[in-house]
Amino acid sequence: MKILHISCSPRGKASESYQLSQRILDQLKERNPGAEIEALDLAANPVSHIGSGYMAAIGLAPEVASESSKTGGIEESERLILQLERADCIVIATPMHNYTVPSVLKAWLDQVVRAGRTFGLSPEGKQGLLADRPVFVAISSGSYRFGQRGRQPDFLQPYLQAIFAMIGLHNLSFFSMQGTAFGPQALASAREESDLELANHFSA
Numbered sequence: 001m002k003i004l005h006i007s008c009s010p011r012g013k014a015s016e017s018y019q020l021s022q023r024i025l026d027q028l029k030e031r032n033p034g035a036e037i038e039a040l041d042l043a044a045n046p047v048s049h050i051g052s053g054y055m056a057a058i059g060l061a062p063e064v065a066s067e068s069s070k071t072g073g074i075e076e077s078e079r080l081i082l083q084l085e086r087a088d089c090i091v092i093a094t095p096m097h098n099y100t101v102p103s104v105l106k107a108w109l110d111q112v113v114r115a116g117r118t119f120g121l122s123p124e125g126k127q128g129l130l131a132d133r134p135v136f137v138a139i140s141s142g143s144y145r146f147g148q149r150g151r152q153p154d155f156l157q158p159y160l161q162a163i164f165a166m167i168g169l170h171n172l173s174f175f176s177m178q179g180t181a182f183g184p185q186a187l188a189s190a191r192e193e194s195d196l197e198l199a200n201h202f203s204a
Helices: 016-031 052-058 062-071 075-086 103-112 156-166 184-203
Strands: 002-007 036-041 089-095 119-122 125-128 135-140 172-177
Touching: 002 016, 002 075, 016 089, 016 135, 016 172, 016 184, 036 075, 075 103, 125 156, 135 156, 156 172, 172 184
Parallel strands: 002 036, 002 089, 089 135, 135 172
Antiparallel strands: 119 125
16 A cells, blocks of 8 residues: 655644644554555645646647646646555645645645646536545644534635545545644643544544
8 A cells, every 4th residue: 555645734743733644644554564655745845836837738738738747837736646646545634724724735736636637627517537545634723623612614624525526536534633722631632532533433
């Protein structure tokens, strides 16, 4: 099994989302000895925002766009899509920033969600072109997104569900660390809840 591990927090390995994603990886490795992990740290090595070269390239005929991918324009996009296609499984560690995904994750999504490459257009709407595979998402948030203490909007989880479905990835599982800004007791409780959530998921 090849696992693509995408991390997004500017706090790096100290972040709660990263540590939760490591516990997901531990579960996957336990069930798949010899699994290969390819790490992509978007906070330390952010991908480019799409620019004029990209927009010009995606407007070309497919055979010309394919050649353009070797020389610029969509070269970075193609490299990231190939990396995604190689993975049998994807694990994403992301904090919630202002109710949604961090800008570094949005930039990566803009590069891999590409018309004619990862999704197609039809009279019925957009059709995903990638083979489905498991996607595990570890989310940390300073406040509470759901439950009795849930007080803030959540545009992160529904956005990821919609954007991954658009390219053919429907098998998403979400795990949460909530209330990380509410002190040590809340943090310890959040870790216990996330560990229970993981145990229940992987024992099913």
